[in-house]
Amino acid sequence: QVQLVQSGSELKKPGASVKVSCKTYGYIFTSYAMNWVRQAPGQGLEWIGWINTYSGNPTVAQAFTGRFVFSLDSSVSTAYLQINSLKVEDTAIYYCARDSISWDNWLDPWGQGTLVTVSS
Amino acid sequence: DIQMTQSPSSLSAFVGDRVTITCRASQAISNYLAWYQHKPGKAPKSLIYAASSLQSGVPSRFSGSKSGTDFTLTINSLQPEDLATYYCQQYHSYPRTFGQGTKVEIK
Numbered sequence: 001q002v003q004l005v006q007s008g009s010e011l012k013k014p015g016a017s018v019k020v021s022c023k024t025y026g027y028i029f030t031s032y033a034m035n036w037v038r039q040a041p042g043q044g045l046e047w048i049g050w051i052n053t054y055s056g057n058p059t060v061a062q063a064f065t066g067r068f069v070f071s072l073d074s075s076v077s078t079a080y081l082q083i084n085s086l087k088v089e090d091t092a093i094y095y096c097a098r099d100s101i102s103w104d105n106w107l108d109p110w111g112q113g114t115l116v117t118v119s120s
Numbered sequence: 121d122i123q124m125t126q127s128p129s130s131l132s133a134f135v136g137d138r139v140t141i142t143c144r145a146s147q148a149i150s151n152y153l154a155w156y157q158h159k160p161g162k163a164p165k166s167l168i169y170a171a172s173s174l175q176s177g178v179p180s181r182f183s184g185s186k187s188g189t190d191f192t193l194t195i196n197s198l199q200p201e202d203l204a205t206y207y208c209q210q211y212h213s214y215p216r217t218f219g220q221g222t223k224v225e226i227k
Contacts, residue, residue: 035216037164045156045164045207047216061215095163106154106211108175110163 002026004096004111011117012086019082020114022096029077030054033099035107036070036081040092050099051079086118122146122210126219134227139195141222143208151186152212155193158221159204167206168193200226 007021022034036048049060051070058070069082083090094114097107123146133139143153151171158164166175168184171191181196195202203226208219 044205044221045158045209045218047209047218049215059214097164100166100169104211106166106169106209107156107164108166108169110165112163 002098002109004098004109006094006096006111006114009115009117011119013120014086014088014118016086016118017082017084018086018116019080020094020096020116022079022081022111024077024079024098027098029074031102033103034070034072034079035097035099036068037095037097037107037110038092039095039113040089043092048081048094052103053079083116086116088118088120090116091118092116121215122149122213122217124208124210124217124219126208126222128222129220130223130225132225132227133198135198135200137198139198139202139224141193141206141208141224143191143193143219145189145191145210145212148189149210149212152210153184153186153191154209154211155182155184156207156209157202157204158207164207195224198224198226202226 003025005023030053035050038046048064051058067084071080096111099105100108125144153171155168156164171186172184183194185192205221205223
């Protein structure tokens, strides 16, 4: 069945970088868009952006431009979110979520989430 | 950006009650509206798409409706396992935007 499996929790210092992976199973990786969503402590869901898994073209929401980078390794059906120059306020659970039907649709399924903690 | 205003932010109800959550879009989004259920420590799960279509495998006590730019998620006969936070999300245009969430508690 379709599954998105994310990498484990990360503890980083301010200024460092982190790369979260989202390995996919059970479908053709390049046929569905991949999204990234953040949930900061005590907050709601925020959409970070999406990447076209066929062309590799990323779209990052304005609030996240500059330090948030999407990438792909189609040979292993995996999407990545890299966050550079980490700040304490980047502490959050990060989810990958596939477009339900190829492109421009609701999100289903979701990965289990990766907790990124930024602390000195 | 399209703003999604969701209410209430939290509610408490008895098992068996009917619960209603609303979401208002700041502009027309046709029926490009999804509802998600998010339980603590779990991945969010889609419940409703296209404003009123039930995702496969979701219990029929969940339903969605639309009136203009107002959208409603209804849980008929609330169950203990429905304890969660519920979010609406528009997928009409980018950036995708979520409502602020509604935390549902059981009395």
